[in-house]
Amino acid sequence: MAEIFWWVIFPYIAFAILILGSFYRYAFRGISWYAPSTEIFEKRWLRIGSTFFHWGIIFAFIGHVMGILIPRSFYLSIGVSDHLYHFFAILGGAIPGLMVVFGLLVMLVRKLSIPSVQVHTTFAEYYTIILLLLVAGIGTYMTIIFNTTVVAYEYRATIGPWFRSLFVFQPQYQLMSDVPFIFRLHVVLSFLLFASIPFTQLIHMFSFPGRYPFRAPQQYRARDGYKNSRP
Amino acid sequence: MRIKAQVAMVMHLDKCIGCHTCSVTCKNVWTNRPGMEYVWFNNVETRPGPGYPKEWENTDRYKGGWTLRNGRLHLRAGGPVAKLANIFYNPNMADLSDFYEPWTYDFEHLHKAPSKEHLPVARPKSTITGKYMDKPEWGPNWDDDLAGGSEVVPMDPNVRKLQEHIAMEYEKTFMMYLPRICEHCLNPSCVASCPTGALYKRDEDGIVLVDQEACRGWRFCQNGCPYHKVYYNWNTHKAEKCNFCYPRTEAGLPTICSETCVGRIRYIGVVLYDADRVKKAASVEDPKDLYEAQLSVFLDPQDPEVIERALEAGINRSWIDSAQQSPIYKMAMKWKIALPLHPEYRTLPMVWYVPPLSPIMNHLTNEHDLSADGYIPAVDQMRIPMEYLASILSADDTSVIRRVLLKMAAMRVHMRDKSVGGMDEMKKSKLLQEAGTTVEELEDMARLLAVSKYNERFVIPTGRREMDEDLHYKRGACSIEELAPPEGMVTYPFERGDTP
Ligand code: HEM
Numbered sequence: 001m002a003e004i005f006w007w008v009i010f011p012y013i014a015f016a017i018l019i020l021g022s023f024y025r026y027a028f029r030g031i032s033w034y035a036p037s038t039e040i041f042e043k044r045w046l047r048i049g050s051t052f053f054h055w056g057i058i059f060a061f062i063g064h065v066m067g068i069l070i071p072r073s074f075y076l077s078i079g080v081s082d083h084l085y086h087f088f089a090i091l092g093g094a095i096p097g098l099m100v101v102f103g104l105l106v107m108l109v110r111k112l113s114i115p116s117v118q119v120h121t122t123f124a125e126y127y128t129i130i131l132l133l134l135v136a137g138i139g140t141y142m143t144i145i146f147n148t149t150v151v152a153y154e155y156r157a158t159i160g161p162w163f164r165s166l167f168v169f170q171p172q173y174q175l176m177s178d179v180p181f182i183f184r185l186h187v188v189l190s191f192l193l194f195a196s197i198p199f200t201q202l203i204h205m206f207s208f209p210g211r212y213p214f215r216a217p218q219q220y221r222a223r224d225g226y227k228n229s230r231p
Numbered sequence: 232m233r234i235k236a237q238v239a240m241v242m243h244l245d246k247c248i249g250c251h252t253c254s255v256t257c258k259n260v261w262t263n264r265p266g267m268e269y270v271w272f273n274n275v276e277t278r279p280g281p282g283y284p285k286e287w288e289n290t291d292r293y294k295g296g297w298t299l300r301n302g303r304l305h306l307r308a309g310g311p312v313a314k315l316a317n318i319f320y321n322p323n324m325a326d327l328s329d330f331y332e333p334w335t336y337d338f339e340h341l342h343k344a345p346s347k348e349h350l351p352v353a354r355p356k357s358t359i360t361g362k363y364m365d366k367p368e369w370g371p372n373w374d375d376d377l378a379g380g381s382e383v384v385p386m387d388p389n390v391r392k393l394q395e396h397i398a399m400e401y402e403k404t405f406m407m408y409l410p411r412i413c414e415h416c417l418n419p420s421c422v423a424s425c426p427t428g429a430l431y432k433r434d435e436d437g438i439v440l441v442d443q444e445a446c447r448g449w450r451f452c453q454n455g456c457p458y459h460k461v462y463y464n465w466n467t468h469k470a471e472k473c474n475f476c477y478p479r480t481e482a483g484l485p486t487i488c489s490e491t492c493v494g495r496i497r498y499i500g501v502v503l504y505d506a507d508r509v510k511k512a513a514s515v516e517d518p519k520d521l522y523e524a525q526l527s528v529f530l531d532p533q534d535p536e537v538i539e540r541a542l543e544a545g546i547n548r549s550w551i552d553s554a555q556q557s558p559i560y561k562m563a564m565k566w567k568i569a570l571p572l573h574p575e576y577r578t579l580p581m582v583w584y585v586p587p588l589s590p591i592m593n594h595l596t597n598e599h600d601l602s603a604d605g606y607i608p609a610v611d612q613m614r615i616p617m618e619y620l621a622s623i624l625s626a627d628d629t630s631v632i633r634r635v636l637l638k639m640a641a642m643r644v645h646m647r648d649k650s651v652g653g654m655d656e657m658k659k660s661k662l663l664q665e666a667g668t669t670v671e672e673l674e675d676m677a678r679l680l681a682v683s684k685y686n687e688r689f690v691i692p693t694g695r696r697e698m699d700e701d702l703h704y705k706r707g708a709c710s711i712e713e714l715a716p717p718e719g720m721v722t723y724p725f726e727r728g729d730t731p
């Protein structure tokens with residue numbers, strides 16, 4: 001039963017909260033949708049913390065796509081052996097992981113120690129950073145220490161197929177039963193993080209302004225707002 | 232030709248007394264709330280001085296405005312791709328130390344302090360941290376009237392550029408006031424800097440606004456504006472800026488800073504321009520040509536063809552009428568005595584400045600029988616160095632400043648002759664010739680600059696809401712309009728429809 005809860009019910013609830021919560025926030029709390037910048041108060045530490053963290057998390061995201069979403073058979077078919085894969089996965093996971101953890105630590109210390117930043121930090125922001133730190137810290141530990149000292153765990157045979165099975169609504173929770181505890185903890189905390197997104201400033205990641213390079217530099221708008229002046 | 236109307240302002244610096252009434256009324260109306268304590272949509276700075284925020288003119292540091300590379304305009308802080316790569320941390324943004332840490336005073340203490348030998352004091356308390364501040368070290372107009380003198384004046388980027396050493400001895404110093412608001416530029420770099428497209432220029436009147444619901448707080452506009460007139464509200468995490476008091480101008484009233492201006496230095500009116508010429512005007516090679524290029528985008532509101540095309544473009548008749556009586560058109564385009572602030576930023580700013588006259592450095596020895604022509608060299612010896620004014624108002628072209636100052640001096644000489652006499656005839660003087668003007672023009676100028684009344688200084692057509700297409704809808708709009716606006720529930724990220 002517990003298996004079904006953790007690997008079927010909980011993930012779906014988390015996704016449902018993420019999707020419905022984000023829509024709700026967009027539609028009814030739209031004015032609170034922003035990147036939580038504190039740069040106006042402090043720049044030097046932010047530069048280090050934010051830059052390391054964000055670039056790290058972008059690479060970590062790419063790494064997760066490569067490890068979890070892309071199946072093992074694909075790598076084998078293009079001639080990437082398991083050994084080769086793990087060599088690069090450990091290297092490619094360790095660097096972003098360390099960047100993320102380091103960036104988060106800098107951001108956390110900055111929040112605690114710089115008075116003008118500290119007074120404006122909310123509970124949700126501490127919660128976000130600490131949860132991110134847990135997820136990223138465990139993830140980095142798995143990559144660097146567990147994989148090299150205990151066993152180079154083949155998550156592409158268990159966690160990967162299970163995660164993909166969620167999206168076709170045929171959850172294969174049995175796959176998760178033999179996964180090492182530390183990996184399961186990472187997964188559960190990640191889903192908790194996903195469910196937290198609509199209630200924290202993490203929603204800013206959905207606003208990445210990717211259209212910017214393609215739009216006209218100058219923007220004109222008519223006052224009544226119901227018609228665009230430019231075709 | 233794509234005709235657009237623009238509300239614009241002229242500030243006649245000769246009349247500014249540096250009283251800050253404009254700043255205070257603006258603050259009370261717009262920025263008197265948490266997150267905006269440090270913000271002054273209107274500020275008046277003593278020049279020479281660092282300004283607000285400190286060194287805002289230092290484009291090497293804040294990287295505001297446009298530069299020309301291979302004949303093409305580029306944002307100085309980097310284009311869209313560079314910006315997206317820097318989105319996690321904006322290296323060029325000013326922080327609070329460049330503005331100041333705002334504070335209030337602990338007034339409660341004055342009421343509650345027990346009786347003691349010494350009078351109680353209200354200690355300064357930061358409105359950022361809520362903690363007492365032992366010693367505020369910078370604040371709004373900390374450097375007013377050259378306070379801080381030789382320590383503060385060299386922080387002025389224009390001063391650093393001056394060739395000759397500027398004297399800080401009391402007898403030789405100079406100063407002037409520079410009131411500043413957002414310029415509501417024709418080629419606004421703040422708009423181009425916004426990754427989300429939250430900033431926009433209004434079609435009807437050219438006012439540049441921030442869509443508070445679209446703004447995501449990426450903060451590139453703040454330093455993207457070379458005049459540093461977009462501000463980050465740390466409370467709402469959105470950018471805010473001067474909105475030209477559009478709720479007032481739409482009702483035909485002047486902005487609050489203009490309404491309350493004690494020196495009556497401000498003028499507001501409509502100008503018509505050709506939006507298709509803007510890019511070209513902003514891209515001329517030599518910065519010194521930018522002033523003339525900027526003038527070339529405006530259209531003569533008396534020209535029948537312009538009127539016809541303006542009507543075709545949907546510009547209301549009352550707006551055209553206003554454009555014809557516009558004090559801005561007279562001062563900036565016809566008489567050319569009002570100049571754009573830092574034209575070299577290539578944003579085509581729409582707040583124009585009449586440069587101030589200043590006392591003459593050397594005594595005029597023969598004042599009693601001074602001829603009109605005797606004022607020609609006087610203009611070159613004024614206390615505010617012409618290079619300094621040129622550095623602010625004409626991209627270092629002193630000939631532009633000289634011509635305006637000559638015109639202003641000629642106006643004074645002529646009006647003095649008219650009211651007290653004793654001058655030789657203006658009509659034949661070399662002064663009139665060098666200033667490139669006529670007696671009639673001087674008299675018109677004197678009227679507008681010195682004695683014009685409220686409705687001559689402010690010629691503002693109302694917002695013509697009756698022309699809005701959705702008025703019928705609004706009249707019958709239902710109480711859940713907020714939930715179900717006529718354009719549909721979710722508009723972003725899709726284009727808004729053309730629904731009436
Ligand atoms: C992909 C696009 C993203 C963009 C453009 C972006 C941008 C930003 C910006 C501009 C800030 C404000 C920094 C400041 O000035 O204080 C910020 C803060 C933050 N971001 Fe992101 N971000 C993105 C993705 C993410 C993701 C995926 C996460 C986490 C999973 C994340 C977590 C955070 C956190 C925790 C902060 C707060 C930092 C602090 O308060 O010190 N961001 N982000």
Ligand code: SF4
Nearest residue numbers: 413414415416421456
């Ligand atoms: S002066 Fe105003 S319109 Fe011009 S760039 Fe700055 S904020 Fe934008």
Ligand code: SF4
Nearest residue numbers: 247250251253492494
């Ligand atoms: S109110 Fe008028 S005179 Fe006073 S500082 Fe402002 S612009 Fe100058």
